[in-house]
Amino acid sequence: MLLSMTEETPFFISLVKGAGEAADRLNVTLSIRYARDDPDLQSADLLSMIDDRVNALLVNPVSDAVVPAIEKAAAAGIPVFTIDRSAPSDTIICHIASDNLSGGRMAGEYLAEKLNRRGNVVELEGTPGSSAAHYRGAGFNQIMATYPDITVIARKAANFTRSDGKAVFAHILADYPKIDGVFAHNDDMILGAIKAAKEAGRSKDIMFVGFDAIEEAIDALESGDLLATVAQRPAEMGRIGVETAFKYLQAEAVPKSIPVDLALITK
DSSP: OSSOOOOTOOHHHHHHHHHHHHHHHTOOOOOOOOOOTTTTHHHHHHHHHHHOOOOEEEEOOGGGGGGGHHHHHHHOOOEEEESHHHOTTTTTEEEEOOHHHHHHHHHHHHHHHTTOOOHHHEEESTTTTTTHHHHHHHHHHHHHOOOTTTEEEEEEEEOOHHHHHHHHHHHHHOOOOOOOEESSSHHHHHHHHHHHHHHHHHHOOEEEEEEEEOHHHHHHHHHHHHOEEOOOOHHHHHHHHHHHHHHHHHTOOOOOOEEEEEEEEEE
């Protein structure tokens, strides 16, 4: 299993737990590599696993830049499955993920309603080139476009990390004296943005919406710092990913994609 971020990322802690439980139950060996948001590192890991002749690859792609390595794996006869983030390649056997487009719409609709359909909004984007950032942003902006009195005053990449979320939003706060709402493509970024807003003394004036429903985001909901988050089910993705690869290796038919349900979590 090749994951885009780090072993400390709460989303991937849950995903690995679900995958590990399925692997133990099916008596298969699960090898995990973390790319730390580096497409070159993930591509190198993919090539290394090809050399190791693994039976199947479960990939959470950093970006489209890893597609050549994915296609080399497929050409070597190793079936490739993508989890959470997709990759534009016909060689992918099955994609297991939340409907990120729908999740972005869900977040946008809720934020718009809470803002009474007017105001200045900021979007903190995930890693450029990643499918999660593309679809969550697309869904959110589809909704924003239906509200003429809402203006998205800034869209900035914060690379799915808390540190970038804080730093990027601190700059946006300095540039814009009136911000009514923020949507971030994941909870780490929104938690970083909330911290920046608190340090600037502006957190009470802004509504924050995230994505993933990690434990710290739920705590922020309870404290009133966070308005809402879109809940994914990463443990379920990990479980389904391992089970689907196992079925395929047993010559069972598997679908081209498997959607995992989302839910909007509010206080």
